[in-house]
Amino acid sequence: MKKLILASVAAIALFGVAACSDSGTGSTDTTTTQSTTPAPADPAQPAAPADPATGTMKPAEPAPAPAQ
Secondary structure (H helix, E strand, O other), X not given: OHHHHHHHHHHHHHHHHHHHOXXXXXXXXXXXXXXXXXXXXXXOOOOOOEOOXXXXXXXXXXXXXXXX
């Protein structure tokens, strides 16, 4: 009985490995891949434009306080 169970488990494992393998006689995989890197968009804009009079950046405005 133990030999029958062991043989059954071995057969199931063999079929599982065979089903998941990449090699085989009917392997005609002709798919190609493309790059997923998107084309560069417009360059990033600064957070706050420079003040033309002084040439310095404007300070960021703080977020409003949460309602309590």
